[in-house]
Amino acid sequence: MRFLANIGRAVLGMLAAIGRVALFALETISHLARPPFYPREFASALIQIGFFSLPVVGLTTIFTGGALALQIYAGGARFSAEAVVPQIVAIGMVRELGPVLVGLMIAARVTSSIAAEIATMKVTEQIDALTTLSTNPMKYLTLPRVLAATLVMPLLVGVGDLIGIMGGYLVGVERLGFNAGTYIRNTVDFLEPLDIISSLSKGAVFGFLAALMGCYFGMRSGRGAQGVGRATKSAVVAASVLILAANFILTELFFTA
Amino acid sequence: MIELGNVHKSFGPKDVLCGVDLTLAKGKSMVIIGGSGTGKSVLLKCILGLIAPDSGAITVDGTDVTRLRQGSAERDAFLARFGMLFQGGALFDSIPVWQNVAFRLLRGSLKRPKAEAREIAIEKLRRVGLTPDVADLFPAELSGGMQKRVGLARAIAAEPEVIFFDEPTTGLDPIMSGVINDLIREIVVEMGATAMTITHDMSSVRAIADDVAMLHGGVIQWTGPVGDMDSSGDAHVTQFISGSAEGPIETVR
Ligand SMILES: Nc1ncnc2c1ncn2[C@@H]1O[C@H](COP(=O)(O)OP(=O)(O)O)[C@@H](O)[C@H]1O
Ligand SMILES: [Mg+2]
Numbered sequence: 001m002r003f004l005a006n007i008g009r010a011v012l013g014m015l016a017a018i019g020r021v022a023l024f025a026l027e028t029i030s031h032l033a034r035p036p037f038y039p040r041e042f043a044s045a046l047i048q049i050g051f052f053s054l055p056v057v058g059l060t061t062i063f064t065g066g067a068l069a070l071q072i073y074a075g076g077a078r079f080s081a082e083a084v085v086p087q088i089v090a091i092g093m094v095r096e097l098g099p100v101l102v103g104l105m106i107a108a109r110v111t112s113s114i115a116a117e118i119a120t121m122k123v124t125e126q127i128d129a130l131t132t133l134s135t136n137p138m139k140y141l142t143l144p145r146v147l148a149a150t151l152v153m154p155l156l157v158g159v160g161d162l163i164g165i166m167g168g169y170l171v172g173v174e175r176l177g178f179n180a181g182t183y184i185r186n187t188v189d190f191l192e193p194l195d196i197i198s199s200l201s202k203g204a205v206f207g208f209l210a211a212l213m214g215c216y217f218g219m220r221s222g223r224g225a226q227g228v229g230r231a232t233k234s235a236v237v238a239a240s241v242l243i244l245a246a247n248f249i250l251t252e253l254f255f256t257a
Numbered sequence: 258m259i260e261l262g263n264v265h266k267s268f269g270p271k272d273v274l275c276g277v278d279l280t281l282a283k284g285k286s287m288v289i290i291g292g293s294g295t296g297k298s299v300l301l302k303c304i305l306g307l308i309a310p311d312s313g314a315i316t317v318d319g320t321d322v323t324r325l326r327q328g329s330a331e332r333d334a335f336l337a338r339f340g341m342l343f344q345g346g347a348l349f350d351s352i353p354v355w356q357n358v359a360f361r362l363l364r365g366s367l368k369r370p371k372a373e374a375r376e377i378a379i380e381k382l383r384r385v386g387l388t389p390d391v392a393d394l395f396p397a398e399l400s401g402g403m404q405k406r407v408g409l410a411r412a413i414a415a416e417p418e419v420i421f422f423d424e425p426t427t428g429l430d431p432i433m434s435g436v437i438n439d440l441i442r443e444i445v446v447e448m449g450a451t452a453m454t455i456t457h458d459m460s461s462v463r464a465i466a467d468d469v470a471m472l473h474g475g476v477i478q479w480t481g482p483v484g485d486m487d488s489s490g491d492a493h494v495t496q497f498i499s500g501s502a503e504g505p506i507e508t509v510r
Contacts, residue, residue, distance in 0.1 A: 126347050129347035131307060133411075134336050134337050135365065
């Protein structure tokens with residue numbers, strides 16, 4: 001009986017949390033339509049999230065693209081299919097690895113910093129101070145970050161896809177002896193518009209989730225340094241899990257029609 | 258006029274406010290005294306709607322402010338009349354000092370040209386005893402007492418009708434405390450503002466207050482004009498003034 005009650009409580013708790021996050025998301029979006037707006041906050045979020053994430057996106061995807069090429073070459077050799085390296089690298093990077101890896105790196109880099117910053121502001125009463133200065137914290141802090149992440153993530157994912165493919169190309173041409181022209185032609189011919197559309201759409205959704213989780217857990221932070229630590233950890237875990245779950249759902253939607 | 262009627266607030270099992278009744282007259286300076294942890298800061302935050310009371314009525318000029326919806330136009334208008342100095346300063350650490358002070362003047366309905374906002378900020382900084390060269394520093398570069406004074410400058414920058422000061426002189430040297438006490442008195446007398454100040458410092462109480470209220474055990478134990486404080490006959494007040502360990506206020510709490 002106790003066992004069942006515990007399960008019930010956990011399920012109810014989870015449903016309540018989903019409800020709270022959904023309300024938080026709706027409130028954030030609703031501020032899109034209601035002035036005042038804070039363009040300076042938005043611009044600074046764009047630079048923080050977009051521009052300063054480029055190095056980590058580039059590093060993550062170039063190594064992954066290279067490793068992918070090596071794996072496919074070795075695996076393909078078992079049934080004399082080494083030649084498919086360019087095609088599989090392209091599809092693997094664009095459809096799956098590009099968006100997911102960039103999403104997870106953004107969860108590590110952006111979600112954590114948003115959550116820690118907002119939680120610290122909460123703990124030091126800066127959020128209360130904003131309210132008393134007639135500034136809505138959801139408008140001033142949450143909306144600019146969520147909007148910037150949603151808009152800039154497709155770009156980051158696009159860059160990540162390209163650099164990943166380039167990693168595969170470098171390994172393919174320099175290590176595995178592919179002809180440079182053939183490699184590029186095979187890649188370009190094989191990719192379809194839907195692959196790229198799905199990749200960039202995933203980016204937008206993952207960016208939205210990453211920034212939203214940072215803001216949500218930051219705003220709900222408990223008191224003291226411990227509260228900030230907990231908020232940051234929960235935000236990164238929630239963002240990562242949600243990104244992976246959303247990736248599955250989006251893949252299902254795009255590719256199993 | 259601000260009126261609190263039977264205000265209750267608990268955090269989990271901990272009852273902080275247990276039926277607070279208090280009236281704050283327009284243009285007067287009220288000082289709240291009471292031991293640390295008795296809920297003085299919580300009381301101010303309840304009035305501002307930063308903490309929702311569990312029950313009770315809080316009215317400002319007749320309107321029940323606990324009913325104002327977060328983000329509604331009425332609540333924005335209500336908050337625009339208030340200034341608040343937070344106990345910890347609560348400065349925004351991502352922007353320089355002068356932008357903190359001029360925060361309201363750089364955005365929203367009170368927006369002015371940047372140069373003018375900066376000038377006002379520097380003038381307010383001077384009034385709290387800070388030189389113009391702190392204007393371009395970031396809050397983290399200031400000492401605790403300086404941060405407090407920047408918070409004070411921010412609270413008064415938009416010349417609000419009602420100002421709440423949460424421990425304005427805690428952490429300041431005696432001379433600077435005197436400057437801040439005079440400033441608070443001046444704001445009430447010259448600008449006609451209504452002020453509510455929390456302090457532990459009895460010399461501040463005598464310098465600032467028209468009226469004094471003592472919060473203890475979740476209720477207002479005593480309230481009256483500052484002149485009656487010494488002859489209040491209330492054991493809590495007498496013990497608080499003398500700072501004695503003997504009396505109804507426990508030293509372990
Ligand atoms: N947000 C909060 N969550 C839980 N407890 C709180 C919160 N704010 C204040 N408290 C508790 O309420 C009590 C009164 O706090 P406070 O009003 O800050 O005291 P003070 O009179 O020193 O200003 C304290 O015991 C504090 O721990
Ligand atoms: Mg306090």
